[in-house]
Amino acid sequence: MPSLIPAAGTLPWRRRHGTLEVALVHRPRYDDWSWAKGKLDPGEQPSVAAARETLEETGLHVRLGIPLPTSVYTVLDAAGSPATKEVHYWAATVTGGSGELEHEIDEVRWVDVRTANDLLDYVRDREQLLALVRADRERRLRTWPLVLVRHAKSRPRSTWGGDDRERPLDAVGREQADDVARVLAAYGVQRVVSSSSLRCVQTVEPYAAGLGTRVKVKDALSEEAFAAAPAEAVRHMEKALDRAQPVVVCSHGPVLPSLLDVLASRVPADSPCSAVATEHLAAAADSAMRKGEVLVAHLSGSGRAARVIAVERVNT
Structure with a gap:
């Protein structure tokens, strides 16, 4: 059975003068145009x-948006044997960065979607582009x-x-808190809200410290x-739906099903x-989520008009 090579990447997008554009990368080693992506670290x-x-x-620093179709294809691993490469993709918006390129990439080009479709060297990469364009047309992007x-x-x-x-995290919990911080950073969370219990505060405190803000207890x-x-x-x-600001809310097993029900009521x-x-x-509510689990709800709109567009679950 071929080994599995997990990887991940993004489709950075923007709207310029009313036109939807995406960012492609050029790899001189292969002389191809594709999406920014790479293998997962252990x-x-x-x-x-x-x-x-x-x-x-x-x-470029990006904030992940809705997940896009996963790409699965066969490559040769380091030993020259066939392996299955599985690449997870997200739509993404640029939040900062210098734009300085590394040696593997010699050009990043922002283009409209028609040009992107023509430039992409692999048919499989057009699946993510099509999904992004469809989401844009349906106002889900x-x-x-x-x-x-x-x-x-x-x-x-x-x-x-x-x-x-006042019961604190144990050693495993502290490692989970660091993992949670890395996940929250990928989604560009700006506001950190927590139960007043110490174990909750400690779960999101590393992220708040890195962000330079305080946990709102x-x-x-x-x-x-x-x-x-x-x-x-x-x-x-x-109130979080009213604010419509990237936010994390940390709480407990008995509390989370009620919070999840609020989100479920906003799925169109x-x-x-x-x-x-x-x-x-529903599955997250039934299990009350695992300790250290992260559930990301992607929403559009605010207040009564807020609607859940997509949901992801991440176990740290």
Whole structure:
């Protein structure tokens, strides 16, 4: 059975003078035009690799948007044997960067979609382009992320004699918190909200520190406050939808199903991705998510008009 080579990449897009444009990269070694992409590092999440590889190949920082079709094809591995390469793709918007190129890439070119279709050297790369154009026509391309996180692994209740709200992460949980930070960075999260319980705060604190901001602590998202007044936690979700700003909300197993229900109510029935999004949200609600799990909901619009366009689940 051929070995699997996991990889990830992006389709950076922008609208210039009303025209949709995408960024292609040229590799002089192969003399081909394709998307910015590369292999995953050991233990790396595909979303993290997609943003990292785009920066390394184009010099541009990007924020991941909706996922695009995965590309699967056969290549030769380092030993010259056939291997299956699986490349995960996302639409992406540029948030910064110098644009300085690395040695593997000698040109990054922004072109309209017709030109991109002509320039791309591989038929398989046109599948992602078609999906991006279709999403643009259906007004599903411009989105913002609302991310839910279940706190990372903490010290067991049985070994903790103090106030349960002060129970901290264990060693595994601290590693998960670092992984969570890398995932949140790939999606360009700007606002960090957490339950007041220490294990939740510690889960998102590394990301907030790297971002240069503070964790906004909300007691209503704690287990204890939710048990007394569940509507208050839901109210915080509604406020996040009103803001329409890239945000992460970290909470607990008993709380998350109610928060996920808010998102499920915003999945439009006529969306091409509604069945998949609904399935992901229902499964996450049934399991209350794993400790350290990240659920990314891509939304368009704000307030009552906010709609879930796509959903991803990431286990750290």
